[in-house]
Amino acid sequence: MSDDLTVRRLKPGEPPPWELLLLADPSRPRVEVYLAAGLCCVATLAEAPPGEMRAEDAMIGVFVLAATGAHVYELMNIAVAESHQGRGWGKQLVHAAIAEARRLGAEILEVGTGNSSLQQLALYQKCGFRIVGVERDFFKEGYGAEIYENGIRCLDMIRLSLSLT
Ligand code: COA
Secondary structure, three states, rough: OOOOOEEEEEEOOOOOOOHHHHHHHHHHHHHHHHHHHHHEEEEEEEOOOOOOOOOOEEEEEEEEEEEEEOOOOEEEEEEEHHHHHHHHHHHHHOOOOOOOOHHOOOOOEEEEEOOOOOOHHHHHOOOOOOOEEEEOOOOOOOOOOOOEEOEOOOOOOOEEEEOOO
């Protein structure tokens, strides 16, 4: 497997990678709102060595950053294609999002995830985020059917924060 991951901003007019975005957030209307105001970056993987004939590089990841306050940004969405999960790309993508937030002038980067999202909670904490709060019942209404992960009902949003100063 190549380790040639390129992270770049979505080009003007380029369609957002909906399949990836909806992996992280099943509410398309919600994604549309923060996508319009935020910065979307995509990660592509060169599937063949440089110089070899290849089709478009595979788009395997996405993240969206949005300003939520003075020098405060939120990682609104982050996803790795299911076929490429569990190989370290997610961690690389979180670090790329942190670097991009710094470039945007962020002093604090926040993220929220479900109480049942154990892998995501592990990932963010391994990247330096600390738990700062809980939004109780955030996922109870408005997401259609009840969500279960790891045998746990997803009800509350766990808020995490990373200081960039
Ligand atoms: N306990 C401890 N660590 C765990 C864990 C667990 N239960 N599950 C995963 N991890 C760790 C991995 O070991 C790895 O850490 P390491 O490098 O120190 O070993 C880290 O989590 C991330 O693994 P990685 O392979 O980089 O993640 P990934 O490429 O699978 O991407 C997601 C992670 C979350 C982006 C990906 O699973 C995804 O797209 N999920 C669907 C969308 C989503 O849920 N987005 C987030 C919304 S909040």
